Structures are given as C-alpha cells and as structure tokens.
Amino acid sequence: PNPKAGGVTLAGTLTVPEGSGAYPVFILINGSGAQDRDETIMGHKSFAVLADYLARRKIASLRVDDRGIGKSTGNFATATTDDFAEDVRAGVAFLRERPEVDAKRIGLIGHSEGGIIAPMVAASDPDVAFVVLLAGTGVPGDAVMQEQQKAIIGAMGLGADVVAANRKVSEAGMTAIKNARDGADARKKIDAVIAEQTASLPQVAREKATKQLQAAFYPWCSAWFIRFASLDPREYLSQVGCPVLALNGSLDTQVIASQNLPAIEAALKGGGNRFVSVRELPKLNHLFQTARTGSPTEYAAITQTIAPEVLQTIGDWIVTQAKP
Template identity: 45%
Template sequence: MRMRLQLHVSHDYRKQLVAALDSPDMGVSGLPAVKVSQNDASFHFEIPVVRGVYDGTLNTAKTAINGSWTQNGGEQKLNFQRSDKLLELIRPQNPLKPYPYKEEEITFANATAKISLAGTLTLPPGQGPFPAAILLAGSGPNDRDESLAGHRPFLVLADHLTRKGIAVLRFDKRGIGKSTGDYANATMEDFAADAEAALAYLKTRKELDAKKIGLIGHSEGGMIAPLIAAHSGDVAWIVLLAGPGLTGEETLLLQSELILKAADVNDGQIAVAREFNKQAYALVRQEKDSAALQVKLNDLVHSSAMSASLPPEALESQVHLMATPWFRFFLDYDPRPALQKTMCPVLALNGEKDLQVSPKENLAKIQKALQDGGNKDFQTVELPGLNHLLQHAPAGLPNEYGEILETMAPDALNAISDWVLRHTTA
C-alpha cells in the first residue's frame, strides 16, 4: 500500500536541526525525530516511537531528499520533495458546508462539577419538535467529533442522523477542546454525569421532543449509556456501538489477546502479555497510592519479558494510564447490572472484525443482561466485515483505522438511523 508521508525540518533556538514526521493517511502527525543531522549532502534522522531510521541524500538544489527507510528489519526507498503546501487527509465521508440543516455551537453546565461543556448541536430543517440523540465517545481524551486516526466518526454520524430528521448533540469531554474541567482525574461516572447534564440541556430546547431524546454511545460510551438509562426516566432509547458487555478487566484481556493474534504474534508471547497484564491489574487493585503504583508497575515491566517486546514510550504510556482514576474504575466495572435495569429500547451493534470489543462475547452478555432484566424491546446486531470504528476492514487491527478511507460504513449508519426513526416516529 502506498502511503503519503510529510517531513517537517527546521532549526530550534539553538540552531540545531529538528524534525517531525506526519502520516496523513494513518491520521498520525508530529512523530518526533531524534539524531537529526546533515553532513554535506547526507541527511539522517530516526523516529524511535516506530523504530524507524532514515538515510538520504539532499540534492544540489535542496529541493529533494532521496534515500531509504529502515524499520523492523526491512528497508525501502523513501524520497521527499520540498513543498510549501501541507498534505491533506482523504476522508470522503466528511460533510462539506453549507449543510442542509442548522448547526449551533452551544455550552451547557454540569453544575455539580462546576464545569462548562462545549459542543455542537445540529437541527434538521423545519419547526420540529425533533427526536434527538446525544453522542457519547469512547475512552480517551476525545473531542466532540471523536477524532481518531484522522477520522471524525461523530461528525459523520451526526451529519447522517440530522439529514434523516434527528437532532444531534456532540460535545468535547471535560477538560478537552472548549470544555472546562479536569480530564486527567475523571472516571466513567464523571463522564456519565456530564452526559446527564447534556440530557438536561436538550430538555430545555423547544425544537426538540423531550420524550424522544436518546443516547448513542461508542465503546466506553456504550457502557455510559445504560449507566444513565438504568436510573433516568428521561432517556427514551439507547444505541450501543461496540459497547462492552464484559467487565473492564475481561474486556482488556480479551482485547489484548485478539489484537496480538491478528498481528501474528506467537502463542508464547501472547501468554507472556496476558500474565503481565494480570499481574499489573492485581497491582492496580492492591496499591492505592498512584505514585507508588507507577514505581511498582515499572518494576514489573523491567522484571518481565514485556520490556523487550514493546517500545519504552508505549510501556511508559501504559503504566501512566494504569495509575489513573479512570483505569481503576474501569478495571472492575461490570456493565451488566446497569443493563439489567435498562427498560428503554436498546440497539446494540458490533462489527464482526472488532478486536477491541469482540462481538461474540460482548453481544451475548448484553443480550442476556437485557433478557434477565425483563427488557422487552432490544436488538443485538453483528455487522459483517466491520471493525471497532464500524469501518469495513481487512483484519480489524487498530493500526488499520487511519489507512481506511471510510470513516463509518453506510451499513452501520443506516442501521442506526433506521432503528432510531422506528422508535421515535409516531
């Protein structure tokens, strides 16, 4: 597969060469380079995070560098041409303005947390009152579009739904984008409280039908939606997109195993990773002090085979994540009790090739929980060929997300809007 790369080269305040690499088609930008050097016409840099090394030759006009890229033992030609124009991502589904509907920048308050959440409300043409959806993003510091790997899934989903006559609110997580608050110390319960504040805000809008407001949650958002619906009579319906039905720990262990298998990692290494994760999770439960936990997790990394199998930056990031309040809460969270108490209509969609939230195990748990609770109106659907982002995918691996031009499969978009319209039109 041909992939576009963009190299930024400049001098820092010490007049030393600095560089960074973008991969627009992977949705990756600003990969920092080290050991950047130019010796006459020879040019060299390294990207530690991907274990890549580049050696090239600068032409006499200084308009091109021709050379080779070495990564994971393989070498291939890689040439750069000087340009003052930045490369753009190819994302065919991103809607272009002007939109055939109204778009508002709005803010609403979570008064209890004393924060302001910022988002975008899209309203279909006409007087209404319209049914409405609140989009709840997956884990991580997501903005209102759930921007990931160069894609903006919630922008595409909101556009699709609004064109179908459904108003949509999507918002930046607390502490992200234009929203205030502390993201670093927030847990899933905090994000649920923010979503309830969004629900309260939509109930004040006269263009909307307050009895037809629902939640659409992706991944972790698919855990948050039933957490709210279980106790709030204001939620008319929920849609779970790749939402887990397993506990946090079960989800993480299965996710790791499936991704490693799909990446052709041998069984021995998979077993090592599983044992490391289980020991790490035990430490998370035992050690309540975050600083001490990070020390113990780092000791575990260096005493295990994991230190040789992953780049230091990846391990450091994983250790930091495990010490956060969010991870502590997520690890032991079981979505099934909330699902058992959810009585509103439920649609649960998963992609067949989802390696992060496997459809087989998770849809079965969701279905059983809803049945056990007595929910009379629910549907679980496994969509063929789709990954965790509901894209048509080769294998479902996360590193494919940015390479795929499709942001969200039309099959998924239509399944969502058709179901919502069936449940919101009189």
C-alpha cells in the first residue's frame, strides 16, 4: 500500500537471486504511459529481461504495475509524475522490511520518465544508495518534447519545411499548456492556438487541419502532461549525492542524448556529486535496442529487447558500486 495515496495498493514482482543472503536491490521504474511491471512496449518486456539479468548477477529487483494498471489499484488517468514518485517511495519502504535484501543497498533504475522519478525520490531520501538513469531527461519537459518531435520527424525523412511548420505549432501549443490552470483551460488554449494557426486555410482544409491538430495536441491537456511540461529534473538531480550511472542511446529520438546527458551531468556535478558516470551508447534507440534510424516505428520490428552491452554495462556498474 502507498500510505500517501489513499486506497492505492501496488502489485509487483520481487525477483531475488538463487541462494541465501541479503542482496542489493533495485526498483525498476517505468517510463511514461500505462505500463505493466515488465514495461511491455510493442511486445518487448524490457524489465522482465533486465530483472532476469540482474538476478544472474546476484542483484535483486522490484518491478511494479503502474497505479491503475495490471493488478495495481488507483486511477492512472489522473496521476502525475509526482504521484508515481510517491509510489516508488512506497516501494522503497516495502524493501526496507524485506529480509531477502540489504536495506542499506537499495537503488533505483529509471527508464525515460522513470529517469525523472528516480532523482525525485533519491533527492528526498538519502537512504537511496544508487541511481541508474536509462534515457532520463536533464531539461524541462517542454524542451524535451520540442527536440523529440524534431528528431522523430527527421527520422521519418520528412522535409525541413514540415519540421519548421510542426515546430511553430507545437511551440505555441506548449506555451498554452504551461500557462493552463487545468485540463479544461488547457483545451481552450489549445483550441485558440489551432484556430490561429489554421485561420488562413480554405474551409475544407481548415476543418481537416483542425481535426488533425486536435488529435495531436489534446493529449497534452492531461494533468500528467501539464505537470511534465514544466517539470525541471535539474532541480532534483542537483540534490542527489549517491553514485549515478546515466545512459542514453545515440539513436534515441524521444530523449535526445546530446540535449539531456550533458544537462544531467552538469546538474549532478553542480550539486557536488562526485560519483557520476555518463555514457552515450552508439546505435541504440530509446528502448536500448540496436536500431537503424531510432524511429519509434522500428521498435516492434526489432527482435532484440535490450542490447547485451547495455545489460552488461548496468550489471558491471552495480557490482562495482554495491559491494558490501
């Protein structure tokens, strides 16, 4: 149960290595969207693979269904990143009471949005001993989204004129979202942006463009997105003092390595953290699969779930850092 979220009970899987002993343990923190404990994306169960690998390296792990997903209770639709951080804190409290793990060696592994949540939790809990960021962000959400859209459109091979037009609309939409009081206000502001951007079009084209833009931007009107747009992970990264490993793929089109890794490193070191390791891994996408372009359209077609070198990099770092 999460005592700070009335009525929410989280369900998950605690994977413990064979044999006896109090093992180091890591909570695996999902990325954005409705995720089960395995972080199942397009048929790939990334966290199931990671948990199995960690167990073979004598590292325990806890992976959890998002609130309102799978066997976890609660309302996913109304939850924000702050709520998911509270759920992870409940997981840390749960692990402190488990005899199979070492309460002094509890760490966090966060992927994508989980790479924002992990520093939020570690910043408020000095007992978190290690943090691994997999495609975590180092700049505010609105900046992440702008670069993401540019990269994805570029990976699709569309022209510079399409990129420029999309950027103009999305920048206006993002400004509207950041200034919104709530979802209803956000939708009104988005409608105003769309009306302005389509005003010069003939009626038939304007109606078609309006529907397309509403489909693209209405999802931005959720409580989660409104919070994400203004959330600055540097505020939390600068307060994390434990060892941190940050990894990004060079072909990641959702969290751009060149935008985020330097910002993560600067925030951590700027806060006085001397135990920082940052690596950009070549030819890997947002899911850490070996990829061709990095476009999300490739995820399902790639048979690999996680590149072996990623698993080894994580495992080697943890084994080095988490010695008894």
